[in-house]
Amino acid sequence: MIQHVSLPQAVQSELRKRILNNEFISGERLLEVKLAEEYGVSRTTLRSALSELRVQGLIEISVRRGAYVTRMSKKAISEACFARYFLESSVIEDNVIKLSSELISEFETILGEMAIAAKKSDLASLVYLDTEFHSLIVNLGGRERIQQLWHTLDGQMGSLMRSSLDSQKIELVEVVERHRTLLGALKLGDPHVIRAAMKEHYIPNDERLPESAPSSKVRIEGKKNEL
Numbered sequence: 001m002i003q004h005v006s007l008p009q010a011v012q013s014e015l016r017k018r019i020l021n022n023e024f025i026s027g028e029r030l031l032e033v034k035l036a037e038e039y040g041v042s043r044t045t046l047r048s049a050l051s052e053l054r055v056q057g058l059i060e061i062s063v064r065r066g067a068y069v070t071r072m073s074k075k076a077i078s079e080a081c082f083a084r085y086f087l088e089s090s091v092i093e094d095n096v097i098k099l100s101s102e103l104i105s106e107f108e109t110i111l112g113e114m115a116i117a118a119k120k121s122d123l124a125s126l127v128y129l130d131t132e133f134h135s136l137i138v139n140l141g142g143r144e145r146i147q148q149l150w151h152t153l154d155g156q157m158g159s160l161m162r163s164s165l166d167s168q169k170i171e172l173v174e175v176v177e178r179h180r181t182l183l184g185a186l187k188l189g190d191p192h193v194i195r196a197a198m199k200e201h202y203i204p205n206d207e208r209l210p211e212s213a214p215s216s217k218v219r220i221e222g223k224k225n226e227l
Contacts, residue, residue: 011039012049017124019058019069020158026166030059030067057159072156072163078203080153080160085202087150088134089195091141097189106136107183114179118172123165126172127158133179137186 005013015035018024036046050067053059060070072080099107110133117125131154138150165172178201185197 007041008045008048008052011041011046012052014039015049015053016056016058016158019053020123020127020162021121022123022162024069026069026071028069029065030069032066055155057156058162071166072159074167077160077164077167080156081164081202084134084150084153085198087146087153088138088202089198091138091143091146092191092194092198093141094191097140097186097191097194099186099189103136104183104187107133107186110136111176111180111183114176115173118176121172123162123172124158126175127161130161130175130179131157 015024015030024030030050032043032046032050036043039046050059050061054061054067057072058069059067061067110129114126114129114133117123117129135147135151138147161175165175182197182201185194188194
């Protein structure tokens with residue numbers, strides 16, 4: 001189905017891609033006059049696009065500096081990752097998880113597309129695919145309210161991933177491998193292993209309280225925040 005978007009949405013989407021792909025770096029000002037001329041739109045249209053980017057956590061807008069690219073703080077990254085982990089792990093029951101061959105195929109198709117996006121240094125596409133990957137996990141429990149709550153976090157996923165990459169100084173290919181590791185745990189079907197894998201995926205060990213350590217551990221490479 002062809003989706004028609006408004007002019008502000010089109011400008012917002014293009015600017016979002018450029019910010020996520022680091023064409024505009026952290027702290028860089030987004031000059032209204034220059035960008036309005038570049039895209040051939042009015043400043044009113046551009047401001048509407050910038051307002052949405054602000055909601056997504058990708059920029060800040062101040063009276064003195066105007067619009068400029070920003071990044072999430074380490075605390076904000078940690079809290080966002082914990083929220084995603086808490087909601088996602090809540091759908092994993094104590095029974096053995098059995099993924100259908102069709103669902104495994106869906107996961108692996110997404111991983112293949114993630115690898116292509118990583119090779120192209122296309123974080124904008126990787127953010128979308130990350131959401132698709134984790135949506136499949138959240139849908140396992142069939143809990144609509146949990147799914148709704150989880151998707152309220154979608155809006156700032158771009159900011160979370162861009163900020164995490166900058167903070168941890170890692171490459172996109174590592175993001176793909178972390179998801180591949182998580183899929184490996186899902187295939188095993190053991191709920192304890194899956195929860196441990198999710199925690200490794202989202203929460204760095206050095207930020208955990210001792211009593212929060214999983215009772216059944218699985219060794220997974222990469223102990224930084226999920227991307």
